Amino acid sequence: MxxxxxxxxxxxxxxxxxxxxxxxxxxxxxxxxxxxxPAEKLGGFKIAKVLTADRHPQADKLQVLTVDHGDGAPLQVVCGAPNARAGLVGVFGIEGAVVPANGMVLKKTAIRGVESNGMMCSTRELELGDDHDGIIELDAAAPVGQVYADWAGLNxxxxxxxxxxxxxxxxxxxxxxxxxxxxxxxxxNAIIVPDIAGVGPGPDVRTDDVEGCPAFFARTVRGVTNGQSPEWMAKRLKAIGQKPISTLVDITNYIMIDLGRPLHVYDMASLKGGLVARKGKAGEQVLALNGKTYTVDETMTVIADDEAVHDIGGIMGGEHSGAQDGTTDVLIECAYFTPERIAMTGQKLSLTSDARGRFERGVDPAFLDDGLSIATSLVTHLCGGTPSEATHAGAPPVTPKLVDYRPDQCLTLAGVYVAADEQKRILESLGFVVSGQDNRTDYEDGVPVTVPGIWSITVPSWRRDIDGWPDIVEEVVRIVGLEHVPSTPLPRMPGVARPTATAEQLVERRVRRTAAARGLAEAINWSFLSEKEAASVGGGQWTLANPISEDLKVMRPSLLPGLLSASRRNMDRGAASVRLFELGRRYFKQGERATVGFVLAGEKQPRSWQDGKAQPFTAYDAKADVMALLAAAGAPVANLQNFGEASAAYHPGQSGTLRLGPKVVLAEYGVLHPGLAKQFGLSGTVVAGEIFLDAIPGKRKSGFMRAPYAPPALQAVKRDFAFVVADSVEADALVRAVKGADKKAIVDARLFDVFTGPGVDEGSKSLAIEVTLQPGEKSFTQEELDAISAAIVKAAQKLGGVLRG
Incomplete structure (x- = not known):
């Protein structure tokens, strides 16, 4: 607004x-x-007078002007406007001024070999209109040297x-x-509603759709002369971005913005018979004022004559029946349309307008007659003509709404004490009618007791949002000031407060904190993607029937597109390193899937002082973040298996998945596929990952409590083993095999070295593994240690591993 x-x-x-x-x-x-x-960007433009105008010696279409700008000696200006001439008073941009239309900074320059200082401007260059055929011509009496914006009232x-x-x-x-x-x-200020003395009967209008259009008021004005709006009206409309069209059309727009009352003006020469507000018929079409044709149906309210539909009721008028330059007789429509019908029609037709924005909120139903009178007065005053009497078809819903209210309810509900007199002043200032008794003092056994009074408040017709006494409290408090509402904690129940967060919410909190602690910044993106973006990550399964726009049409099957777009925006603005994560939902036919996604792009570390090179992110950085987030989410990270390549969004050979068994995928990570990175405008190495929180197994419910933690009484024993295996053997597979050699004694195994070179055959590699053994009731004997070692070697042999000598 x-x-x-x-x-x-x-x-x-x-x-x-x-x-x-x-x-x-x-x-x-x-x-x-x-x-x-608007005056702020026009401070460098002054009123100036052209003293002389001579032909440019090197160009037929240019002139060399001498301009008096009221500050010092006259300046020489080269100008190509056809209307430039001696004696013209116009707008001059001084050196250093910025032209609003293109951002050009004016400076002394040479044009075809002739020095030019500043610029004589057109309305388009100052963004004051569309005229660019010549420079601005002002009244000859305009004060030379004054800032144009101040003189023109643009401040x-x-x-x-x-x-x-x-x-x-x-x-x-x-x-x-x-x-x-x-x-x-x-x-x-008081609103002035003119008393219109109509001549002759009102127009033939009626409403046959009382659900969609309960009231249809109208009046004709004959003998009007349409033309350009007066300067004061055009100036206000242009200031707020409305393009003046003609006096008749501008009057309706002005009243809509000024008083919140949409109206419509019909050219009576285009009408065939009377006008009726009725339900649309299947297949009927309307060529609207925006130049588009819309097909209506039985759920919509239209305005039609005996032959055709002229108006989508309450949303947009028809092109052929609107007021034109040659219009002489008009019908002014002032109707009430139900908000629900307007909202439903606008959504079906995907049609928005200023009128719809007001009618679907609900305009004042009691302002039809006054609105029609104000519009008629403006038409006759600015366009002439003779008005008819008004026709009132139907009746608007103006039944008063009454609310019982006690002044002390403001303190009870909002915690703010406001004196009853002040509450009454506020409510009456807002248009409410307050009647009833105030608080009174009574006596019980000689002791004064305050008996709260009860007010009966009549809600003004323009406030359909007021439903009960809490709404009255809200009106009082927002005018008094919400800063006066005390911050009061809710009372706690006796004992320990019960937790309100669900298990899923607790997991998400831990994951979010862990991601932030690892240096990732949280992003919140739309849950919708374009079809192209969805296709880049395998395609979405849910497409919206009524999307906000074509770029937000598909429910996202992955968090990566949103994060990649956000990464590009950050890097476009100079960010050298981007670390973003998002905790949200992916959408499939089976339902929503809680997911954590992250993207690492740009420089991992600043450029080194040694070689001046930046360190890029790698797939191992992505894996480290995935493992940390999985641990925070409660996944059994010690039991996870690393499987080869991830989805098509990732680089083949530089990505992987973490699973619980071959089927349960908990996460995927790696270097982003170069094609996908290019599609989102990212250069260099980009790594990413997604953790599928819904796939993480939950804690088993049992009737037994967990045993208290008891640290082992005996110290753990660590042994190192180095196995030579083929290059194709994954280290993860060997580690899992070693851990499974003796599940009772072996509590951990980890890879700590990979070696290729002298002593290791080509096509092979040496993997060194540290194994942690935990004795139970007594220490291991040498025979037990030897047996465990033999079992470890045997497990490695199943993968082709040979103990390195």
Whole structure:
């Protein structure tokens, strides 16, 4: 919702400065998305007068101007505008000014051998319009030397608010002004509703779809002259990004933004018979104002005449029946459409508009007659013409909503004491009608007792979000200030508080902390991908029927695309090293799968002072992170088996999977496939991994408690073995074989050396393994140690291993 500061002050009488207004808006729940002052980027552009204009000696289409800019001696400027001439008063960009349209910094230069200082500007170059056929021509009386933005009244900040769906009343400038007045920033100016003296009967309109359009009010104005909007209206619309079209169209847009009341104007010459709000018929089509054709159905409300559909009710009008330059007779429509019908229709047609954004929130149903009168008054004032009487077809839902409320409920619910008089002032400032009794003092056995009064509050017609007394408390507290709400802990139950986190949540917390401790930064990406991104990791199984956009159409089958996109964005902005992880869900037909993904890209370490080279990440870095995260998640890392290559997203020969047996895959990791890295715009070596939390076996439920930890009474014994095996034998397989040689005595085995070279045949390698033996009730005898060693050698022989001498 955009509006200018001067526009706001047409409704709010205030002396507050911009900073105070912005602070108050945020405080009362109207979030400020941004503020932009057009004058700030036009500070280097002044009003100047062309003194002389001579033909450029080297170019027929250029002129050499002498320009008086009000500061020192006149300057020479080369200009190619066809309307440049002596005596013209225009806008001059001084040296150092930045042209808004292209960011060019103006400086002294030579054009075809002639020195040029600054620039005479067009409206397009200053982003004040689309005209680029010539330079700006101002009134001859414009003060030379004055900053153009100040003289033209452009020093008017544009405020952009993010309005939540429940605040339909703030989809108009007046509603925002009402909130600020209630917050003590001024006084709300009275709205003037003109009394229209209609001539002749009103137009033939009716509503046959009371569920979608309960009320259809209209009035005709004959003998109008359409043209360009007055400067004050066009200026306000342009300031907030609305393109002025014609007076009739601009009036409807202006009232929609000013008062939150959408309207529509029909050219009566294009209508055949009366207008009716009815349900659409299967196959009916509407060529809308955006130039697109839409097919409606029986669930949608349309406005039609005797021959055709002219309007998708409450969302967008038709192109052929809208007001044109030659329109002389118009029908002004002011209708009420039910929010549910508007939202459903807009979603089905994938059609958005400013009108839809207001109707689906819910416009004021009691403002139809007044809105129609205001629109009629503007039409007759700016376009002339004779208005008819108004036709009122149907009736809007204006039954008052009453809420019983006690002033002490504010303290009870929000913990904030607000005097009853102040609560009443706030509510009445917001448009609520408060009646009933205030607190009174009674006596019981001579002791004064306060008896709380009960108010009956009538909710204003523009606040359909108010449902009960807690909503009344919210209104009071947000105006008083949420900073006054005390931070009070909830009362604890007697004894030890019960844990609320599930086992899965506890696992995710441990994994998240472990990833952060290892230097990874958490990323939170969309759960949706484009079809192309999903295909790069095997394709998604769920496609959205109504996606936000084509780039967010498929539920992600992998976390990698989002992490890779985030990595590219970071590296595009100069990050030398990227370490990102995400804890989220993958989506398959069988359901959601909890997953942890990470990406390591760029430099592993800064460039070395010795050779100036950076150290890249390797597949072993990915494996180390995978093992650490699996351990944090409670996986039996000591029992995991390393299987060859991972999915097609990874580099063949530089990737792997960690499994519990050949079928249960807990994780995959490795160097990313170069083709996939290139697709996401990443260069160099990129490593990644995914841990499938749903595949990690949970703790077994048992009726027995775990035995208390008892450290072994005897010291462990360590023995080293070196086996010569073929190059094709995986070290992991040999380690697992050694550990299985005597499961009772051997508690651990790990690889600590790999050797190839003298003494080892070509095609073979030496693997050195440290074995940890733990005695039980008594120390090992030499015979027992020899037997265990023989069992280890025998286990290695099954893989072709030979004990190295």
């Amino acid at each position: 955009k509006f200018t500061l001067s526009w706001l002050k047409t409704h709010l009488k205030t002396n507050a400065d911009l900073a105070t207004i912005l602070k108050t808006l945020n405080a009362i729940g109207l979030e400020v998305d941004g503020v932009e002052n 008017d900040p544009v405020i952009d608010l993010s309005i939540t769906p429940n605040r339909q009343d703030c989809m108009g400038v007046r509603g925002i002004a009402r909130d600020l007045a209630a917050a003590g920033l001024g006084t709300l």
